Amino acid sequence: MNLLGDLTTIGNSDEVVEVFNTNQERPMDAPSGTGKPTLSITDNRTGKTYEVKIEHDTIQATDLRQIKVNADDFGLMTYDPAFMNTASCKSTITYIDGDKGILHYRGYPIEQLAERCSYLEVAYLLIRGELPNKEQLDDWTTHIFAHTYAHENFKKLLEGFRHDAHPMGMFISALASLSTLYPCANRIGDPKERELAAYRLIAKAPTLAAFIYRRSMGFPYAHPDNSLSYAGNFLNMMYRIGEIKYAPHPVLEKTLDVLFILHADHEQNCSTSTMRGVGSSHVDPYSAAAGASAALYGNLHGGANEAVLRMLDEVGSVDKIPAFIKDVKEGKGRLMGFGHRVYKNYDPRASIIKRLADQVFAITGRNPKLDIALELERIALQDDYFIKRKLYPNVDFYSGLIYQAMQFPVAMFPVLFALGRMSGWIAQWAEMITDSEQKIARPRQIYLGHAKRDVPLLIQRS
Numbered sequence: 001m002n003l004l005g006d007l008t009t010i011g012n013s014d015e016v017v018e019v020f021n022t023n024q025e026r027p028m029d030a031p032s033g034t035g036k037p038t039l040s041i042t043d044n045r046t047g048k049t050y051e052v053k054i055e056h057d058t059i060q061a062t063d064l065r066q067i068k069v070n071a072d073d074f075g076l077m078t079y080d081p082a083f084m085n086t087a088s089c090k091s092t093i094t095y096i097d098g099d100k101g102i103l104h105y106r107g108y109p110i111e112q113l114a115e116r117c118s119y120l121e122v123a124y125l126l127i128r129g130e131l132p133n134k135e136q137l138d139d140w141t142t143h144i145f146a147h148t149y150a151h152e153n154f155k156k157l158l159e160g161f162r163h164d165a166h167p168m169g170m171f172i173s174a175l176a177s178l179s180t181l182y183p184c185a186n187r188i189g190d191p192k193e194r195e196l197a198a199y200r201l202i203a204k205a206p207t208l209a210a211f212i213y214r215r216s217m218g219f220p221y222a223h224p225d226n227s228l229s230y231a232g233n234f235l236n237m238m239y240r241i242g243e244i245k246y247a248p249h250p251v252l253e254k255t256l257d258v259l260f261i262l263h264a265d266h267e268q269n270c271s272t273s274t275m276r277g278v279g280s281s282h283v284d285p286y287s288a289a290a291g292a293s294a295a296l297y298g299n300l301h302g303g304a305n306e307a308v309l310r311m312l313d314e315v316g317s318v319d320k321i322p323a324f325i326k327d328v329k330e331g332k333g334r335l336m337g338f339g340h341r342v343y344k345n346y347d348p349r350a351s352i353i354k355r356l357a358d359q360v361f362a363i364t365g366r367n368p369k370l371d372i373a374l375e376l377e378r379i380a381l382q383d384d385y386f387i388k389r390k391l392y393p394n395v396d397f398y399s400g401l402i403y404q405a406m407q408f409p410v411a412m413f414p415v416l417f418a419l420g421r422m423s424g425w426i427a428q429w430a431e432m433i434t435d436s437e438q439k440i441a442r443p444r445q446i447y448l449g450h451a452k453r454d455v456p457l458l459i460q461r462s
């Protein structure tokens with residue numbers, strides 16, 4: 001690897017540190033590379049040169065701390081709001097190539113997992129590291145289904161909410177309340193406790209979600225049917241009214257299961273980073289999952305599926321699309337369900353969901369908003385504004401249309417995202433807890449406030 005390349009400047013003109021970018025052509029007067037996996041940094045404030053190790057195309061931020069003007073300086077830091085270029089962990093769970101539109105869980109392409117596996121197999125893969133064989137899957141499924149029932153207190157908890165409370169607010173509270181029922185879960189160093197919490201979170205999340213739906217509809221709660229599949233049981237708890245035995249439509253059951261798979265993990269996204277960050281204080285995983293769900297709730301993340309449907313309603317009809325796109329380009333709102341921090345190509349999950357939509361609509365009837373979505377996509381994909389910024393449909397653009405066709409209320413959409421993402425959160429949390437390089441998450445800041453000053457008495461303040 002070429003050690004010395006183009007000169008990049010960090011800092012203002014008075015304080016310049018030269019960083020030689022090893023990936024670019026080196027300056028004319030630079031010495032040729034030695035192939036050594038290190039980076040040489042010259043601090044122009046002092047004239048000193050430092051050599052820091054490059055591993056996995058990354059330098060350790062703490063290696064920069066040795067770069068000081070005076071012995072009592074704190075040392076050099078990096079400034080990276082929103083973590084645009086900072087890796088916070090080493091992980092073996094999910095791989096994304098955003099330029100090529102590739103997503104793998106533990107090395108397996110998402111397309112194959114969606115076609116060949118069930119959600120519970122994928123959850124096992126994410127958490128345990130390998131796909132289960134038949135015996136392992138049976139054992140895993142038995143353990144999860146042993147925990148599907150929710151404590152009766154949940155009914156009282158949910159009754160405390162106003163009739164029109166957003167399901168996601170209730171879901172976050174319900175997850176947090178699990179920590180009060182299972183206080184041993186704060187023994188996060190005990191693998192048995194971690195395993196138990198994983199079973200409970202995966203098992204109980206759909207029960208809580210369905211209870212929340214039924215509470216908001218005023219329907220009596222429907223208890224789990226452990227003879228059904230994971231997705232089938234969820235549909236049973238959502239929609240069973242009066243039947244002795246609920247039989248989910250096999251295509252809708254399979255579709256929901258695939259949607260759970262597509263949402264299961266996405267490396268260090270906002271909610272997963274929250275799961276890790278909250279969990280890094282060694283709080284129990286239920287509280288960390290509540291924090292992760294809260295992060296997911298926002299419109300820029302898992303709340304986007306709900307926002308897409310509201311946007312399609314607002315657009316109303318295909319003829320209003322040009323005016324809507326014009327407003328977006330003028331900064332008067334975003335095209336929800338478009339764009340991604342990592343994908344600069346078509347989100348592979350969106351391609352799968354688009355195909356699933358046809359199968360679902362063949363059963364439920366076509367969602368009339370599909371025409372608006374397809375036309376929005378067509379126009380956006382040929383518009384310079386979106387092309388230049390590499391904005392493509394993401395996972396949330398089409399998922400809501402399917403959820404709506406399956407009769408899920410729009411406000412439930414982020415909860416559905418959370419159900420799928422639960423296994424990823426658990427896998428990432430467990431990886432963080434068992435990683436000896438991890439510590440409590442605690443970013444630094446650049447303090448730009450006042451220097452020390454005396455507090456004036458109240459009467460002295462104007």
Ligand code: CMC
Nearest residue numbers: 300301302304334335336337338339340341389394395396
């Ligand atoms: N509509 C219009 N313009 C957009 C959009 C959009 N959806 N997304 C990004 N841009 C523009 C943005 O205004 C900026 O333009 P400029 O360079 O002129 O200032 C440029 O593209 C870069 O945007 P950014 O906000 O710096 O990009 P980011 O990486 O910080 O944000 C994002 C990623 C997903 C938050 C953003 O694309 C967005 O807000 N999308 C809509 C919400 C959405 O669909 N979220 C779901 C994400 S996928 C599911 C998940 O994992 O949660």
